[in-house]
Amino acid sequence: MSPAILFLTFIIVQRLSELVIAKRNTARLMAEGAREIGAAHYPAMVAMHTAWIAALVVFGWQNPVSLPWLMIFAVLQGLRLWILTTLGPRWTTRIIITDTPLVNAGPFRYLRHPNYTLVVAEIIVAPMVLGLVWVAVLWTILNAAMLFVRIRAENAGLAPHRD
Template sequence: MTSLVLFTALVLAVGCERLAELVVATRNARWSFARGGVETGRGHYPVMVALHTGLLVGALVEVWVRRPEFVPALGWPMLALALGSQALRWWCITVLGPRWNTRVIVVPGLPLVSNGPYRWFSHPNYVAVVVEGFALPLVHSAWITALVFTLANAVLLTVRIRTEDRALAAAAGARGESA
């Protein structure tokens, strides 16, 4: 029972972190729009919100209904990955500053960010999302939630990354750069 309560506290803490992200995203959206920011991909955004909410709710429901055992050999490494994904996410948020958002909003005229984790790959925040999506539920052996989220998220990220890449390429093209 203690592991169920601790897992619930972990998932609720991640939920609070998500609310903090939304506060930052709302502030950053205002900043972007005030500078001529252009939003694309509005159609998939509600699906993304529902999927990420489903990850948290699904993990809790699965653990409380199925009552899988906490398996230390799985749970502790998954906790480390889940926490690491949070660190990576906040590194991305910090590096992008007011340009970071949960929505796809590009401010024309701003150069692409190429420092921090963006120096190694173009979508590090999505690496954090993928890792968290399987690791968080597996902290307490919620393998059904991990599997369903991972498969649904793969489809969503295909749409999301294409949308973001097109928006960034269009902005770079308008500046005469390569994205």
């Protein structure tokens, strides 16, 4: 199996695994009385990320892998793990508002939205691993538009919980 195919397989398996975890966490949080906000834009976000992965596969599966970009991607995965473990069962791909205090540990001590920051970096770095500059540029623009909507919705939902 080529390095590009291994890299792409990792991304696909990781994202599918995260969707399973997110679905389980969302169901539990909702059963405990949480509420979802921003649900209307969620299908567009899923479609955007799915199209990003499809573009990586279609245009990158035969490309050489850039080791410097791959090392940056590996560092990002360490940050992803830090974010996910800090949020634990509160992590989800949806905007779920609970009546519990906001998380102020781990990367949340430094950034209000570390997961969004990470995803911005991944949307740039993963295509660069495969030399797909245009994918990095196009999806950075699309993601910026999505985050404009999503972060506004999340901030509005979390405002009552901020100190």
